[in-house]
């Protein structure tokens with residue numbers, strides 16, 4: 001039995017949407033909280049950090065190498081597609097995901113109000129236990145951002161002969 005751990009991290013600046021109606025993507029869930037994520041893709045920091053944790057655990061190139069923000073095809077791209085690519089590589093390597101643990105730091109939106117929806121959506125992609133906890137930036141300089149840390153545990157092989 002081989003066991004690997006992977007860590008993923010991402011941060012995006014949040015800005016008021018004004019009246020352009022843009023939503024904030026959090027783990028594939030569209031949240032209308034008057035804020036938008038500044039990014040080349042759809043700016044879903046939760047999806048990006050989960051994707052990187054899985055890729056990192058199995059020793060594959062990171063999300064920025066696979067999907068450069070200089071490529072026009074990645075502009076406004078659904079970040080679920082990045083996670084699907086990571087899952088293809090997880091499955092191709094014969095890995096099983098034990099669990100994924102996510103910590104989201106942002107002042108808005110409140111994770112309490114969307115936690116179940118986000119967990120359920122990410123479980124659809126990775127078919128493994130997902131936990132999310134939310135924290136705030138406690139009024140520090142990072143307050144205008146969403147910051148995400150993820151650890152993922154993966155295994156492959158037989159449990160015993």
Ligand code: MG
Pocket residue numbers: 010011012039043044045048
């Ligand atoms: Mg990102």
